[in-house]
Amino acid sequence: MSAENLLTLKNLTAGVGEAGIEILHNIDLRIGKGETHVIMGPNGAGKSTLGYTIMGNPLYEISSGNIIFDGEDITALTADKRAKKGIFLTFQSPVEVPGLTIRQFLRNALQEIKGERIKFSEFNRKLRSVMDTLSFAEEYADRDINVGFSGGERKKAEILQLLMLEPKLAILDETDSGLDVDAVKTVSAGISEYKKNKDGSLLIITHNAAILEALHVDKVHVVVKGKIVAEGDGSLVEEINRNGFERYTNEQ
């Protein structure tokens, strides 16, 4: 029996701004509650665009189709409203915000999303526990967001946000790219923690099978030239790792 629907993309076509260059073509995708889906595809296939479009980046314009999240059509909603409904995106290149510490940022974000004041003591307790899970020294909580962070620290800070904000759907956009083996392990531990405690859904955009090792993958979608060209269960990841995308790109 398939899980209850969380996200449904219906015939979604999207492109970049005024020039109207179409990047995604007629995407149909369904993610159930608690499921883990993986998006794979060659460089430039439109994988990140898909993540951005679901999150509501205004740079990308939806020309047709719908995004249904938790039973509600969110196609016209801005990113902040989508976040409040429970969608989260980790960024490939998280931005720096000087003057705003991780602690301040996360507490305020949590308050925005929950719509209620959160006591410092309660928040700090939770933050400490999550930072422990990620082997993140607590002093980082009082550093300005991503300012002076290494690539690995930025990715860890994204997973920290994921665990603190507890979204219903987390879209991980190449969170494992550019990380060394140990950092991949830490990030993977964070993702497992999210799955273990939150029963949340995952949409993982990746080139790297290592991050998927500890996860049960429900479905893999192969994206080529903005279209979903193949779908399958977790074994498709291994198949692609062995044979690459050639057979899919040749078909297009």
Added chain:
Amino acid sequence: MNMDLKVNISPALTFSWMKINDDHIKLETGELGVLDSKADIPEGISVSKGDHDWSKVKAGCGKDVAALISDVKGDIPLFETAKDKSYSKPLVLRLKATAAGVYKAVVKLAPGSELTVIEHTDSDIPEGFAAVSVKYILGEGAKLTLVKSQTLGDKFIYIDDMGSELADNAVFEAFRTDLGALKAYQGCNSELTGEASSFKVLGSYYLRGSQLLDFNYIASHDGKMTESDMRFNGVLKDESMKTFRGTLDFKSGCAGAVGAEYEDVMLLTDGVGTRSLPIILCGEEDVVGEHGASVGQIPDVVLFYLMSRGFSREACENMLINSRLNTTISKISDEEIKKIILDYLKNKLDLRSIDEE
């Protein structure tokens, strides 16, 4: 009194049609008095009165302002530290502006001493004129941290005419937060005469309505291996206007000196104005001088990043303004003054503190 003061004159002039070489203050005010002041003085700091070296230390606003302030009769307090003494408590100067007044003082740090000065200027009335001129003299190896803030009434004209002289290995670090007044003029001249002396300033401001902020910062490098760093982070909204003049003046003989000046200005609306005149004067070959400016609206990528964490556009602006101001407000260790600033942000500017319980 009707006066036309030429203020914040750039040490090196550019095309006059750019109208950035200086500014003018047209002043119509009653007799100038002395600002109400209250000082919390840590134990071990001596206080005396007289001219001391106030008139000898050059400030940044120019001759007209110096003469105006100098002509006002009244005691000039001298706060003096003891040699090699480090003060755990700050010297706190609370200045309350009246209809028209000035405040002048000298803070002298004896060699090897360390002190933090917290200076705050505000008013209970909406309109008036306030001029503040504190001169700082740092002996060899002295270390001064200055935390300045200003929340004057909406129609005030405010002048801050600051000057400093630094002996060998002296370190002067300043943080300032400027929020109030209709027109604010900051002139600051720092004479890095001693070898390896250092002057750093980090300023933040948030201008809205038809507020104007006019800066003139000069780091005068005389000593070898001297260092200066001047950074300003600001936000402009409505029809507000900012003019920044920053000069790194590397004098002959200051070999090994390093200086930098940076501006980061966030523009929230189309009607704002921002002008910058960064100058590097080189009378010495072996120096490093840098300047940079980032001026523009909130980058789309930053806005999307923050919105993807649940913040509305308005909340993002609020948070980004707060984050800029917080870089300097966080340095205010006096709880009473910090509360004045945070209340001002909340009640006057409708900026909810990002640290609110």
